Amino acid sequence: SLSPAEASAAQEYANRNGDLDALGPAEVYIHHVVKVPQFKQLVNTLVFQMKFENRTGEIEKLSEIMLEATQSIRNSKNLARLLGIVLKVGNELNAGTSKGEAQGVHLSALAALSTTKTNTKKTLLEYIVMKIEKKDPKLLDIKAGLPLLAEAAKVRLEAISTELKSLSHGLSSIESTVSSSNTESQHGDHWEKLAPFLKEASEKVAALAEKKREADSAFNELCIYLGENPTVSTPDSVFQDLSGFVDAVDSTAMKVRQAEERKRKKAAREMKRRNNSRRSSKSSYSSGDGLA
Numbered sequence: 001s002l003s004p005a006e007a008s009a010a011q012e013y014a015n016r017n018g019d020l021d022a023l024g025p026a027e028v029y030i031h032h033v034v035k036v037p038q039f040k041q042l043v044n045t046l047v048f049q050m051k052f053e054n055r056t057g058e059i060e061k062l063s064e065i066m067l068e069a070t071q072s073i074r075n076s077k078n079l080a081r082l083l084g085i086v087l088k089v090g091n092e093l094n095a096g097t098s099k100g101e102a103q104g105v106h107l108s109a110l111a112a113l114s115t116t117k118t119n120t121k122k123t124l125l126e127y128i129v130m131k132i133e134k135k136d137p138k139l140l141d142i143k144a145g146l147p148l149l150a151e152a153a154k155v156r157l158e159a160i161s162t163e164l165k166s167l168s169h170g171l172s173s174i175e176s177t178v179s180s181s182n183t184e185s186q187h188g189d190h191w192e193k194l195a196p197f198l199k200e201a202s203e204k205v206a207a208l209a210e211k212k213r214e215a216d217s218a219f220n221e222l223c224i225y226l227g228e229n230p231t232v233s234t235p236d237s238v239f240q241d242l243s244g245f246v247d248a249v250d251s252t253a254m255k256v257r258q259a260e261e262r263k264r265k266k267a268a269r270e271m272k273r274r275n276n277s278r279r280s281s282k283s284s285y286s287s288g289d290g291l292a
Contacts, residue, residue: 076142113245
């Protein structure tokens with residue numbers, strides 16, 4: 001881009017009808033550029049147009065992730081059952097205390113399940129998972145039903161809001177330039193060609209703003225469903241807490257199943273060893289009878 005000093009020097013040279021043959025290629029370029037009406041606004045507009053589709057596409061993708069993740073959480077019966085089990089176990093452990101009659105589980109407390117030890121030296125989550133594995137192992141396969149949870153944990157609604165404001169400001173700036181060019185510039189017809197883009201872009205940004213409001217509303221309803229305060233909870237904290245819990249359940253279930261598989265294989269090897277020992281003893285006994 002041209003610095004103000006370069007643009008000023010080139011404009012002054014052009015006003016004095018300076019000899020272009022005395023300039024180098026870069027200076028000739030600058031000489032012609034400064035003669036283009038509203039060059040800076042034109043370049044900014046072209047850059048805005050070039051990036052518009054990618055910017056709006058990213059906003060739409062992130063909003064869809066938020067909405068779909070929110071819906072999948074609301075629809076997950078396994079998640080609801082798991083949280084119910086966690087609540088029940090917590091109330092049993094806290095029986096007789098002020099915490100023994102809790103009506104719900106704070107999402108921020110779920111991480112403690114992986115660090116709180118029982119009297120068997122296992123974590124509370126391991127204890128819960130082992131119990132579920134024996135009674136209803138399919139309940140532990142929760143991660144597959146929440147495919148966008150990890151992605152939603154990375155989304156920042158405030159970033160979407162900031163980008164939408166930036167797009168709206170960019171459109172307003174272009175519209176202002178078009179309006180002034182139609183009345184002040186002899187090249188107003190060039191700016192008039194932007195009208196279809198501006199109309200389509202304005203409609204697109206308005207639609208994205210509506211989808212953002214839909215995502216906000218869905219998140220507030222999710223907070224209420226989960227027993228969280230929507231006025232203080234943020235999407236990144238809620239989704240991160242849930243994603244961390246789901247990942248912990250998944251990894252703990254795998255750990256428990258691998259341990260059970262090792263025990264099964266060890267028991268099978270021990271059984272095989274004993275059977276071989278019995279057969280060996282019987283063979284020795286039979287050989288002894290024959291020699292007698």
